Amino acid sequence: MAPRKFFVGGNWKCVNTRPLQSRFESDNGTGEDVKKIVTVLNEAEVPSEDVVEVVVSPPYVFLAQVKGLLRLDFAVAAQNCWVRKGGAFTGEIRRLLLRQNHCVVIFEFVADKVAYALSQGLKAIACIGETLEQRESGTTMDVVAAQTKAIAEKISDWTNVVLAYEPVWAIGTGKVATPAQAQEVHDGLRKWLHSNVSPAVAESTRIIYGGSVNGANSKELAAQPDVDGFLVGGASLKPEFVDIIKAATVKSSSA
Numbered sequence: 290m291a292p293r294k295f296f297v298g299g300n301w302k303c304v305n306t307r308p309l310q311s312r313f314e315s316d317n318g319t320g321e322d323v324k325k326i327v328t329v330l331n332e333a334e335v336p337s338e339d340v341v342e343v344v345v346s347p348p349y350v351f352l353a354q355v356k357g358l359l360r361l362d363f364a365v366a367a368q369n370c371w372v373r374k375g376g377a378f379t380g381e382i383r384r385l386l387l388r389q390n391h392c393v394v395i396f397e398f399v400a401d402k403v404a405y406a407l408s409q410g411l412k413a414i415a416c417i418g419e420t421l422e423q424r425e426s427g428t429t430m431d432v433v434a435a436q437t438k439a440i441a442e443k444i445s446d447w448t449n450v451v452l453a454y455e456p457v458w459a460i461g462t463g464k465v466a467t468p469a470q471a472q473e474v475h476d477g478l479r480k481w482l483h484s485n486v487s488p489a490v491a492e493s494t495r496i497i498y499g500g501s502v503n504g505a506n507s508k509e510l511a512a513q514p515d516v517d518g519f520l521v522g523g524a525s526l527k528p529e530f531v532d533i534i535k536a537a538t539v540k541s542s543s544a
């Protein structure tokens with residue numbers, strides 16, 4: 290079976306549409322950052338598409354702009370997708386409006402949204418992970434297995450799913466999972482897929498890590514055998530995102 294291609298997603302989350310007005314406003318970046326990071330990405334020398342799949346996920350208001358400007362070897366994803374054809378659901382975006390996008394990043398109602406996105410021909414990045422309380426009480430594996438089970442019960446084909454392990458306590462906190470912690474959960478998830486879905490799905494499904502990944506910690510995490518890439522928040526709006534993409538070479542050089 291072909292090795293799993295390294296996957297790096299940049300989740301731009303809630304980007305401000307205007308420059309920050311004071312040092313007390315801190316978030317994932319501004320509309321200006323969006324333009325800058327697209328330029329940085331377009332000019333970056335990164336491993337080829339055979340080695341790494343790169344997807345960036347801007348807020349809806351920037352989707353068309355980014356799609357129009359971004360290099361063609363990087364894909365653009367929506368951050369969410371409504372679970373039905375339409376209807377009066379304030380703030381939800383229906384699949385039809387996402388026609389041109391490859392993937393969806395999903396945080397809530399994970400199983401329903403994954404199933405619906407796949408049924409509509411989208412690829413899905415499905416996010417799972419435990420809270421700090423759950424980790425401290427020793428239930429991490431039970432929690433992520435239950436979240437994965439909920440997805441597995443609703444889908445029959447995993448080809449277009451990337452599973453993102455995002456411990457809640459590591460998201461946007463600067464507290465990254467250690468490589469050993471990430472590997473332990475990814476290995477557990479792969480074993481879960483092996484026993485509960487199929488050995489082939491376990492072997493081929495990319496399990497990526499998200500939570501305070503940056504240019505400095507990405508290489509060591511990427512070196513873990515079951516870490517198949519990253520879903521990056523804050524650092525995906527910075528030039529160091531290019532270093533995170535380049536962490537893919539850790540895999541290709543050890544293959």
Ligand SMILES: O=C(CO)COP(=O)(O)O
Pocket residue numbers: 300455459460461462463499500501502520521522523524
């Ligand atoms: O939630 C994340 C990506 O979806 C991770 O965010 P950070 O990289 O900012 O911790």
